[in-house]
Amino acid sequence: xxxxxxxxxxxxxxxxxxxxxxxxxxxxxxxxxxxxxxxxxxxxxxxxxxxxxxxxxxxxxxxxxxxxxxxxxxxxxxxxxxxxxxxxxxxxxxxxxxxxxxxxxxxxxxxxxxxxxxxxxxxxxxxxxxxxxxxxxxxxxxxxxxxxxxxxxxxxxxxxxxxxxxxxxxxxxxxxxxxxxxxxxxxxxxxxxxxxxxxxxxxxxxxxxxxxxxxxxxxxxxxxxxxxxxxxxxxxxxxxxxxxxxxxxxxxxxxxxxxxxxxxxxxxxxxxxxxxxxxxxxxxxxxxxxxxxxxxxxxxxxxxxxxxxxxxxxxxxxxxxxxxxxxxxxxxxxxxxxxxxxxxxxxxxxxxxxxxxxxxxxxxxxxxxxxxxxxxxxxxxxxxxxxxxxxxxxxxxxxxxxxxxxxxxxxxxxxxxxxxxxxxxxxxxxxxxxxxxxxxxxxxxxxxxxxxxxxxxxxxxxxxxxxxxxxxxxxxxxxxxxxxxxxxxxxxxxxxxxxxxxxxxxxxxxxxxxxxxxxxxxxxxxxxxxxxxxxxxxxxxxxxxxxxxxxxxxxxxxxxxxx
Ligand SMILES: Cc1ncc(C[n+]2csc(CCOP(=O)(O)OP(=O)(O)O)c2C)c(N)n1
Ligand code: SF4
Numbered sequence: 001x002x003x004x005x006x007x008x009x010x011x012x013x014x015x016x017x018x019x020x021x022x023x024x025x026x027x028x029x030x031x032x033x034x035x036x037x038x039x040x041x042x043x044x045x046x047x048x049x050x051x052x053x054x055x056x057x058x059x060x061x062x063x064x065x066x067x068x069x070x071x072x073x074x075x076x077x078x079x080x081x082x083x084x085x086x087x088x089x090x091x092x093x094x095x096x097x098x099x100x101x102x103x104x105x106x107x108x109x110x111x112x113x114x115x116x117x118x119x120x121x122x123x124x125x126x127x128x129x130x131x132x133x134x135x136x137x138x139x140x141x142x143x144x145x146x147x148x149x150x151x152x153x154x155x156x157x158x159x160x161x162x163x164x165x166x167x168x169x170x171x172x173x174x175x176x177x178x179x180x181x182x183x184x185x186x187x188x189x190x191x192x193x194x195x196x197x198x199x200x201x202x203x204x205x206x207x208x209x210x211x212x213x214x215x216x217x218x219x220x221x222x223x224x225x226x227x228x229x230x231x232x233x234x235x236x237x238x239x240x241x242x243x244x245x246x247x248x249x250x251x252x253x254x255x256x257x258x259x260x261x262x263x264x265x266x267x268x269x270x271x272x273x274x275x276x277x278x279x280x281x282x283x284x285x286x287x288x289x290x291x292x293x294x295x296x297x298x299x300x301x302x303x304x305x306x307x308x309x310x311x312x313x314x315x316x317x318x319x320x321x322x323x324x325x326x327x328x329x330x331x332x333x334x335x336x337x338x339x340x341x342x343x344x345x346x347x348x349x350x351x352x353x354x355x356x357x358x359x360x361x362x363x364x365x366x367x368x369x370x371x372x373x374x375x376x377x378x379x380x381x382x383x384x385x386x387x388x389x390x391x392x393x394x395x396x397x398x399x400x401x402x403x404x405x406x407x408x409x410x411x412x413x414x415x416x417x418x419x420x421x422x423x424x425x426x427x428x429x430x431x432x433x434x435x436x437x438x439x440x441x442x443x444x445x446x447x448x449x450x451x452x453x454x455x456x457x458x459x460x461x462x463x464x465x466x467x468x469x470x471x472x473x474x475x476x477x478x479x480x481x482x483x484x485x486x487x488x489x490x491x492x493x494x495x496x497x498x499x500x501x502x503x504x505x506x507x508x509x510x511x512x513x514x515x516x517x518x519x520x521x522x523x524x525x526x527x528x529x530x531x532x533x534x535x536x537x538x539x540x541x542x543x544x545x546x547x548x549x550x551x552x553x554x555x556x557x558x559x560x561x562x563x
Pocket of ligand 1: 445
């Protein structure tokens with residue numbers, strides 16, 4: 001496929017680049033907008049696996065990198081919260097083979113519970129970060145990050161956002177790299193064992209690497225020919241930029257300056273990265289733009305020179321004022337965005353408003369039709385029962401979160417993956433008995449294996465006086481994110497058979513004796529009566545409602561060779 005022009009989404013471009021750069025192992029946990037990276041990498045022949053959760057994925061990939069293998073680990077932004085512990089340590093240990101962490105953020109929350117800006121994680125953990133703007137850069141920057149990770153022996157964060165992940169644009173792939181050296185373990189306990197005596201030195205080593213990278217980033221700059229020399233727009237007809245200083249992987253410069261058109265030079269400067277660059281380019285063709293690809297550590301000397309060369313410099317960025325805060329803290333005079341633009345995605349119109357200091361209220365987009373569980377969805381029976389029984393329900397994240405909306409209105413809380421069990425435990429511990437006896441925790445099957453197991457141990461260990469009722473809505477797949485496999489399905493990422501973790505066996509082994517499995521479609525009444533009976537006991541009960549997701553049932557049969 002090398003050097004043909006291909007249409008790829010940003011996620012696909014990362015998968016292709018990983019393959020071309022010899023990534024030996026891709027790990028991850030599904031989560032929009034990151035999911036397709038590993039699926040595409042696997043479909044191309046790369047070795048990829050879904051892990052039970054993001055922490056496991058990151059640690060497995062890190063271990064492989066200690067052995068010298070090139071690795072990539074993918075997750076959505078909130079997945080990085082789950083993986084945060086090893087994420088922080090990995091910058092201290094450093095890596096041997098390249099180690100790339102992909103965080104796909106979701107400004108505007110098209111399918112997430114919050115819009116946290118994971119650029120802050122790069123700073124907090126001291127992890128270098130690159131941010132691509134389109135599919136070509138997703139491809140180029142993935143390869144560049146792999147090259148830099150091995151050169152500086154540090155992990156790299158590839159930070160993407162929904163638009164970059166899912167937009168499709170032309171990619172001209174480079175030549176695949178020659179095969180990497182086979183993995184080989186070389187002992188380096190001073191680096192790999194993070195105990196205080198080592199970590200004190202490792203922290204200093206990390207800061208030195210970041211200083212070196214920042215200085216390197218100052219020189220990693222390309223310059224576009226002026227707009228006048230271009231024959232038509234940003235994506236077509238631009239002559240290739242001229243590069244200054246070192247480039248990566250043959251041609252890639254992470255940072256770039258787009259000069260202003262003739263007569264406009266030195267007036268308006270914009271600093272942008274990621275998708276914000278695309279909006280800024282269109283909103284302000286008269287501006288000179290410093291487009292940052294390396295956004296941690298920031299190439300501050302380059303930024304300083306740019307800011308000093310223009311009369312007014314505006315930072316255009318989605319989410320938190322990460323760039324603006326850092327540049328202002330360095331004593332440079334730039335304008336950030338007003339607070340109202342912290343929320344939601346940016347677009348060309350909003351960038352024009354930022355540049356014009358226009359604070360007039362924005363028109364809310366028309367409300368769409370609220371989402372609903374599919375007609376015939378097996379989750380429906382559970383929420384009808386919980387609603388009719390007047391339960392206090394701590395829900396979780398998955399298709400079944402929709403049990404919170406009409407016609408069910410049956411979920412009281414939803415915090416994060418796993419909290420459907422543990423928040424219920426908290427309620428049970430403190431509520432008066434009459435209310436405590438109404439509390440039911442609800443998790444999906446993928447969610448239970450992701451982060452319900454530790455909560456289950458707490459349920460057994462710190463058992464509430466009124467007992468407990470947990471429901472696991474087992475539809476045999478990770479439906480919400482597009483039907484991915486998990487350890488309970490008995491199939492690997494590419495749907496091949498593997499050892500199956502049997503949910504009820506695990507629950508019994510942890511110490512719950514009352515485990516009841518019901519097919520909610522065959523016997524809806526049993527769901528209701530079993531919940532009611534269980535609430536009246538002081539016992540621990542786990543009710544598993546098992547019926548395949550209606551939309552996945554056909555393909556599950558095909559995977560199992562039953563169609
Ligand atoms: C930490 C974290 N990782 C990933 C996601 C993305 N995500 C949302 S729900 C979900 C799992 C849904 O599967 P399951 O629990 O089986 O419920 P279903 O959608 O099948 O009903 C995932 C992976 C997330 N919200 N948070
Ligand atoms: S995709 Fe499956 S689990 Fe999700 S609402 Fe539809 S039937 Fe239910």
